[in-house]
Amino acid sequence: MRSMILSVGTELLFGQITNTNSVYLSQQLNSLGFDVLHHHSVGDNPRRLADVIRSAFLDCDIIIATGGLGPTQDDLTKEVVCEAMGDTLALDESELSHIKGVFKRIGREMTENNVKQAYLPSRATVFHNEVGTAPGFALENDGKIIICMPGPPRELLPMFEKKVIPYLEKFMDSRIFYRMIRTFGAGESWLETELLDLIDAQTDPTLATYAKEGECALRVASKRGSEAEAVSAVDAMVEVVRSRIGELIYSVDDEELYQVVGRLLIENYVSISCAESCTGGLFSEYLTRVPGISAVFDRTFITYSNNSKIEELGVSSATIEKFGAVSAETALEMARGVRKKTGSRLCISVTGIAGPDGGTTEKPVGMSYIGLCFDDFEDVQEIRSRFAERGSNRYYSMLCMMHMIYAVLSGSPLKLRR
Amino acid sequence: MRSMILSVGTELLFGQITNTNSVYLSQQLNSLGFDVLHHHSVGDNPRRLADVIRSAFLDCDIIIATGGLGPTQDDLTKEVVCEAMGDTLALDESELSHIKGVFKRIGREMTENNVKQAYLPSRATVFHNEVGTAPGFALENDGKIIICMPGPPRELLPMFEKKVIPYLEKFMDSRIFYRMIRTFGAGESWLETELLDLIDAQTDPTLATYAKEGECALRVASKRGSEAEAVSAVDAMVEVVRSRIGELIYSVDDEELYQVVGRLLIENYVSISCAESCTGGLFSEYLTRVPGISAVFDRTFITYSNNSKIEELGVSSATIEKFGAVSAETALEMARGVRKKTGSRLCISVTGIAGPDGGTTEKPVGMSYIGLCFDDFEDVQEIRSRFAERGSNRYYSMLCMMHMIYAVLSGSPLKLRR
Numbered sequence: 001m002r003s004m005i006l007s008v009g010t011e012l013l014f015g016q017i018t019n020t021n022s023v024y025l026s027q028q029l030n031s032l033g034f035d036v037l038h039h040h041s042v043g044d045n046p047r048r049l050a051d052v053i054r055s056a057f058l059d060c061d062i063i064i065a066t067g068g069l070g071p072t073q074d075d076l077t078k079e080v081v082c083e084a085m086g087d088t089l090a091l092d093e094s095e096l097s098h099i100k101g102v103f104k105r106i107g108r109e110m111t112e113n114n115v116k117q118a119y120l121p122s123r124a125t126v127f128h129n130e131v132g133t134a135p136g137f138a139l140e141n142d143g144k145i146i147i148c149m150p151g152p153p154r155e156l157l158p159m160f161e162k163k164v165i166p167y168l169e170k171f172m173d174s175r176i177f178y179r180m181i182r183t184f185g186a187g188e189s190w191l192e193t194e195l196l197d198l199i200d201a202q203t204d205p206t207l208a209t210y211a212k213e214g215e216c217a218l219r220v221a222s223k224r225g226s227e228a229e230a231v232s233a234v235d236a237m238v239e240v241v242r243s244r245i246g247e248l249i250y251s252v253d254d255e256e257l258y259q260v261v262g263r264l265l266i267e268n269y270v271s272i273s274c275a276e277s278c279t280g281g282l283f284s285e286y287l288t289r290v291p292g293i294s295a296v297f298d299r300t301f302i303t304y305s306n307n308s309k310i311e312e313l314g315v316s317s318a319t320i321e322k323f324g325a326v327s328a329e330t331a332l333e334m335a336r337g338v339r340k341k342t343g344s345r346l347c348i349s350v351t352g353i354a355g356p357d358g359g360t361t362e363k364p365v366g367m368s369y370i371g372l373c374f375d376d377f378e379d380v381q382e383i384r385s386r387f388a389e390r391g392s393n394r395y396y397s398m399l400c401m402m403h404m405i406y407a408v409l410s411g412s413p414l415k416l417r418r
Numbered sequence: 419m420r421s422m423i424l425s426v427g428t429e430l431l432f433g434q435i436t437n438t439n440s441v442y443l444s445q446q447l448n449s450l451g452f453d454v455l456h457h458h459s460v461g462d463n464p465r466r467l468a469d470v471i472r473s474a475f476l477d478c479d480i481i482i483a484t485g486g487l488g489p490t491q492d493d494l495t496k497e498v499v500c501e502a503m504g505d506t507l508a509l510d511e512s513e514l515s516h517i518k519g520v521f522k523r524i525g526r527e528m529t530e531n532n533v534k535q536a537y538l539p540s541r542a543t544v545f546h547n548e549v550g551t552a553p554g555f556a557l558e559n560d561g562k563i564i565i566c567m568p569g570p571p572r573e574l575l576p577m578f579e580k581k582v583i584p585y586l587e588k589f590m591d592s593r594i595f596y597r598m599i600r601t602f603g604a605g606e607s608w609l610e611t612e613l614l615d616l617i618d619a620q621t622d623p624t625l626a627t628y629a630k631e632g633e634c635a636l637r638v639a640s641k642r643g644s645e646a647e648a649v650s651a652v653d654a655m656v657e658v659v660r661s662r663i664g665e666l667i668y669s670v671d672d673e674e675l676y677q678v679v680g681r682l683l684i685e686n687y688v689s690i691s692c693a694e695s696c697t698g699g700l701f702s703e704y705l706t707r708v709p710g711i712s713a714v715f716d717r718t719f720i721t722y723s724n725n726s727k728i729e730e731l732g733v734s735s736a737t738i739e740k741f742g743a744v745s746a747e748t749a750l751e752m753a754r755g756v757r758k759k760t761g762s763r764l765c766i767s768v769t770g771i772a773g774p775d776g777g778t779t780e781k782p783v784g785m786s787y788i789g790l791c792f793d794d795f796e797d798v799q800e801i802r803s804r805f806a807e808r809g810s811n812r813y814y815s816m817l818c819m820m821h822m823i824y825a826v827l828s829g830s831p832l833k834l835r836r
Contacts, residue, residue: 013454015444016626019437022459026433036431037466039459041440048455048477055473059466178432189489189529199491209490210429211570219434274720280706281699284720288698291774291808299726301719302692302702308717308760342726356709386524389549390709392572 002060008068010043033174044074067151069134071113085141087121127163177230178221183248205237262290264409273344274300275334278352313337335371347373420478426486428461451592462492485569487552489531503559505539545581595648596639601666680708682827691762692718693752696770731755753789765791786815
């Protein structure tokens with residue numbers, strides 16, 4: 001079914017809140033086999049809301065709306081929807097007694113405007129709100145459907161999952177399954193060129209590229225009569241893609257790179273310690289987002305000053321003088337220093353120029369060096385970020401560090417495709 | 419002017435990304451005096467995109483669009499907009515040479531599909547992209563305007579601020595000026611109660627509270643005929659608010675807490691070193707976001723394991739055994755250990771239980787201890803985050819560390835209002 005997600009609330013148009021409801025509902029509806037064709041947000045304005053509903057039904061069969069069901073004067077969604085669908089509001093005694101009960105329970109007096117929430121379209125399928133006071137509902141007219149739910153996510157989510165999905169069952173004729181193939185080391189335009197025949201030939205499963213800061217993902221999606229058919233179509237395409245660009249893929253299960261690396265370290269019980277300069281702790285911060293990482297993560301030295309590199313890691317001042325604090329030589333001595341001090345099996349270091357200042361022609365902003373020791377293996381890599389901004393350069397260095405670890409732990413070499 | 423924010427990209431409709439561009443553009447456009455009446459997101463589908471543009475112009479004078487300007491086949495915004503506005507695409511040689519230059523600089527070969535980005539509507543006002551390859555543009559026709567910008571926020575934000583705002587100047591009939599009063603240590607409902615008479619009495623300037631993770635901001639806004647009038651109305655209201663809750667305010671210039679702290683450290687030339695446990699580098703990562711911080715930031719020890727606390731910081735194993743690794747005593751010994759080792763004037767430490775596991779009845783998830791040494795002054799604080807999630811607990815600990823430093827550097831005591 002062709003659908004629109006409609007968000008009602010002036011606070012969205014002021015940029016006071018981020019529309020996470022649309023993200024959640026899009027994920028849910030797509031996986032249930034609905035085509036989400038539009039997101040629309042509009043303020044608490046009856047005339048404009050009526051216009052949006054009218055034009056939505058030119059392209060869609062169903063509108064999934066959130067917001068504007070509350071007790072205050074500017075909550076008008078119900079009234080407008082009722083009029084658009086040729087129905088009238090009527091008092092629902094059971095909802096009214098629920099609302100009265102909620103106020104009694106929290107020991108507050110119920111102000112009169114709360115009664116408004118118990119008025120519902122006479123033909124509606126009512127979705128009782130177990131978390132708050134405003135009920136939701138579905139209203140059908142002439143083959144078109146509007147579903148209205150409250151805006152606060154903690155009320156919306158349980159209502160959608162427990163009430164709306166069962167209601168929608170009768171409209172589901174297919175299921176969509178998808179996987180995100182996550183890659184590191186190639187740009188979006190290179191990947192598209194490499195996979196163009198697959199992208200061009202697509203009917204089902206479909207294949208699309210998505211650029212993400214510093215990396216690139218591929219979405220493989222299939223819409224079939226049953227979930228099992230969709231899964232097997234997607235998995236067959238994943239294997240085709242893997243045969244082409246397998247060395248760039250680090251996950252087909254929607255894991256982030258740092259999560260994959262954290263998991264590999266924990267699973268293989270590889271102890272790790274680090275030395276960070278330009279990233280200022282960003283690498284360790286990501287690694288320690290992984291619950292349970294304390295089983296393998298020992299410590300990190302954020303050695304920002306030259307002195308701290310010398311004192312904490314034993315980098316020789318001659319190396320810094322001759323090659324610079326940002327050099328392959330310094331990076332390797334940093335990693336070796338961590339190994340000597342901690343005895344961790346895997347030691348990784350980074351030193352670079354994050355910007356905005358400090359770049360030269362030879363060593364521009366965005367250049368960094370990563371040193372790695374893993375048991376007796378040693379490596380150092382020169383990295384050039386294509387970003388111009390401090391935060392992005394640091395983020396890219398962090399990704400490259402994660403990928404170097406991924407490479408040694410998974411036995412696949414680090415490849416950066418140009 | 420009546421405006422729509424239009425986001426183009428199928429990934430939005432799949433719920434793969436959150437539409438933060440609409441939040442940013444809504445805030446910007448409202449502050450420039452534009453009325454934002456609609457947000458609309460649509461996929462990379464030419465027919466549907468053309469329909470949305472047509473119906474948007476029934477209600478709006480200007481469409482601010484993002485996305486679909488990239489090099490790949492599914493990037494079609496430019497073609498559709500061009501047709502809707504009665505123009506044709508032409509090669510822009512200067513943009514082409516810019517794109518070629520970017521690929522040359524990063525040492526990658528330019529695939530042919532990148533040339534597409536240099537084709538622009540012949541009548542367009544072009545907005546050069548200083549961060550990426552896809553240029554933006556404005557196109558006018560018959561009193562209606564479409565502005566197209568790239569979707570990635572790191573390209574969109576500088577383009578909007580440096581290129582689009584100057585272009586929009588001629589359409590502004592009033593100016594909105596606002597300040598965000600940033601506070602730390604009080605909840606939103608407490609602040610609203612404290613300032614209720616000001617919030618209720620508002621016509622212009624207006625006052626509104628915004629909860630932000632772990633802190634709370636107040637937006638003071640005024641819409642007047644000239645910027646000078648708006649500024650003076652806002653500043654008068656800021657002084658009234660300051661007289662009420664001045665001790666909670668750390669900025670009225672839209673600086674984040676870590677930026678204020680970084681600035682104070684640099685301005686006062688106070689050297690700083692740190693010891694982080696539960697935050698895993700998050701504090702240092704924030705501090706080193708500040709350009710120029712290397713003048714004062716020396717080093718950090720991320721001492722995750724008990725052993726590393728003992729070996730690097732000289733925490734006594736008896737202290738850890740008696741009081742626990744998460745205790746006021748350990749936090750203070752960590753800060754003292756950093757001071758002894760580095761000689762930095764300001765040394766700060768943190769140890770806590772970020773979760774999801776590891777909490778007890780006495781020391782629940784979300785509890786942390788912060789130790790601080792500043793010259794001869796020593797302090798240790800117990801912090802309880804009211805959040806339930808690992809990431810939020812770490813973030814709140816980081817904010818409290820920043821605020822303790824802010825307090826000692828600005829001479830105002832740390833106040834946490836409940």
